[in-house]
Amino acid sequence: MNRNAWMPLFVFVILLGIAGARLGQPEPPLPSALEGKPLPAFSLPLLAGEGRLTPDTLKGRPAILNVFGSWCAACVAEHPIWAEVGKRVDVYGVAWLDEPAKTRAWLAERGNPYKAVGVDKDSRFALDMGVAGAPESYLISPEGRIVAKVPGPVTETVWKETLLPALEAMK
Amino acid sequence: MRRLLLAAVLGFLSLAPAFAFEPEERLPDPVLETRARALSKELRCVVCRNQSIDESDAELAKAMRRLVRERLSAGDSDAEALAALQARYGDFIRLLPPLTVGTVLLWAAPVALLLGGLAAWRGAFRRPGAASAAEIPAEDAAALPRPAAPVLLAAAAGALLAAGAAYAALGRPGLPDQPYRPRLAERLGVSQSSIAEMEGMAERLETHIAKTPGDGRAWAMLGRAERYLDRHAEAAAALSRAAALGETGADTLGDLAESLILRDNALTPEALRLFGAIRAADPADPRAAWFLGAAAAEAGDHPRAAAIWRDAAARQPAGSAWRRRLEIQASRLPAP
Numbered sequence: 001m002n003r004n005a006w007m008p009l010f011v012f013v014i015l016l017g018i019a020g021a022r023l024g025q026p027e028p029p030l031p032s033a034l035e036g037k038p039l040p041a042f043s044l045p046l047l048a049g050e051g052r053l054t055p056d057t058l059k060g061r062p063a064i065l066n067v068f069g070s071w072c073a074a075c076v077a078e079h080p081i082w083a084e085v086g087k088r089v090d091v092y093g094v095a096w097l098d099e100p101a102k103t104r105a106w107l108a109e110r111g112n113p114y115k116a117v118g119v120d121k122d123s124r125f126a127l128d129m130g131v132a133g134a135p136e137s138y139l140i141s142p143e144g145r146i147v148a149k150v151p152g153p154v155t156e157t158v159w160k161e162t163l164l165p166a167l168e169a170m171k
Numbered sequence: 172m173r174r175l176l177l178a179a180v181l182g183f184l185s186l187a188p189a190f191a192f193e194p195e196e197r198l199p200d201p202v203l204e205t206r207a208r209a210l211s212k213e214l215r216c217v218v219c220r221n222q223s224i225d226e227s228d229a230e231l232a233k234a235m236r237r238l239v240r241e242r243l244s245a246g247d248s249d250a251e252a253l254a255a256l257q258a259r260y261g262d263f264i265r266l267l268p269p270l271t272v273g274t275v276l277l278w279a280a281p282v283a284l285l286l287g288g289l290a291a292w293r294g295a296f297r298r299p300g301a302a303s304a305a306e307i308p309a310e311d312a313a314a315l316p317r318p319a320a321p322v323l324l325a326a327a328a329g330a331l332l333a334a335g336a337a338y339a340a341l342g343r344p345g346l347p348d349q350p351y352r353p354r355l356a357e358r359l360g361v362s363q364s365s366i367a368e369m370e371g372m373a374e375r376l377e378t379h380i381a382k383t384p385g386d387g388r389a390w391a392m393l394g395r396a397e398r399y400l401d402r403h404a405e406a407a408a409a410l411s412r413a414a415a416l417g418e419t420g421a422d423t424l425g426d427l428a429e430s431l432i433l434r435d436n437a438l439t440p441e442a443l444r445l446f447g448a449i450r451a452a453d454p455a456d457p458r459a460a461w462f463l464g465a466a467a468a469e470a471g472d473h474p475r476a477a478a479i480w481r482d483a484a485a486r487q488p489a490g491s492a493w494r495r496r497l498e499i500q501a502s503r504l505p506a507p
Binding site: 007008011012015027032033034040097122123124126127128129130131132133 | 217218220234260287288
């Protein structure tokens with residue numbers, strides 16, 4: 001009997017294997033529609049002091065924009081890395097869907113690694129940036145372009161393998 | 172009768188939280204509002220992923236609903252508002268994905284694989300010397316085995332055996348037929364003989380009515396019998412006849428309204444008008460309050476629903492089932 005006769009079965013088993021292996025895996029994060037595009041216009045009140053956080057605040061140097069909230073458990077896990085990252089690049093925070101008083105208490109307890117924190121209480125910034133959950137982080141070029149988006153916590157690995165190389169490439 | 176009422180009651184317990192959409196979001200312009208609702212049903216909530224933003228309670232979905240309304244109010248077309256969100260979140264934001272190379276490939280791939288597989292099988296089992304003889308050199312054709320009919324037969328037998336084994340494991344050949352009367356009796360929680368009794372009564376009433384069609388009380392009794400037998404269209408017809416003949420007590424009108432609701436499977440304006448009249452005459456009528464409150468909750472007017480239910484609950488005797496039921500219902504409304 002012809003060997004080709006087994007080809008469909010072979011292909012089927014391979015597809016079955018791929019489907020079976022994917023079944024147990026977590027949902028992949030949403031692909032970003034904004035990578036490579038300039039930052040949308042935004043103007044957020046600052047958590048501390050006068051003035052506002054706008055794309056102009058970030059211009060001239062590479063920056064990281066980190067969306068977080070005092071209600072967000074994964075943000076707690078992620079938080080220590082920003083002190084580390086802050087030595088290499090300016091890190092700005094955006095407190096999303098949060099009461100400023102709660103954000104302040106949260107930062108007072110865990111340390112404030114941010115150069116400035118904007119307040120996005122009603123999700124306007126989040127919607128403009130295509131945020132689907134917290135934490136979410138963006139690497140912004142000196143010209144204000146979104147170079148990379150990290151949905152979910154920035155871990156040591158993500159920092160070393162994704163963000164840091166992209167940051168180095170910019171310099 | 173009580174069972175039916177309970178069924179209606181249980182049905183409405185699930186109605187209240189069916190919409191996440193909140194009334195204060197509503198736009199004053201009904202045309203814009205309709206467009207906004209329709210668009211919201213097409214947009215995916217990126218937090219819950221398989222809900223539309225119209226159904227989702229997530230804060231982000233709420234913000235998206237607001238954005239849609241702002242854009243429509245500012246004069247955007249539906250397509251422009253959709254495109255604005257698509258630019259930020261990608262095609263994923265749309266519950267009905269657009270036609271792209273990727274989606275066409277996705278939908279065409281199974282068909283292509285199936286056809287490819289069939290073609291491969293045909294090629295493998297083609298009888299040498301048939302149409303393809305020209306493609307196969309003579310010596311190769313001789314070396315090929317005879318057509319693989321036995322293999323095909325074995326595959327067919329194997330498939331049958333596998334299907335038989337699956338049926339033996341999962342199937343229930345011993346499952347008896349379920350005639351209507353026992354099923355109805357079981358659903359209503361009464362004996363089959365009481366169903367038969369009720370059917371007999373309905374028949375006698377029909378003969379009686381055939382002779383004296385002006386007997387409103389007979390029509391009302393027939394309506395209740397039909398309702399008991401779960402025949403809501405007939406019940407509604409008989410009860411509205413009774414009402415037209417002067418049977419306008421709260422019991423009859425309430426049964427009529429309930430039959431209309433059960434018949435149409437919806438809180439129809441006609442039924443709500445009847446309950447409204449009952450409640451106007453007797454604010455303590457628990458059933459009228461029940462359905463009027465459910466209608467308010469369904470329309471998104473939670474404060475009004477709570478007011479109707481709480482008011483009626485306070486008018487029931489302490490410890491009564493209706494009082495408890497109305498209170499529970501009011502407490503289940505989302506906090507304002």
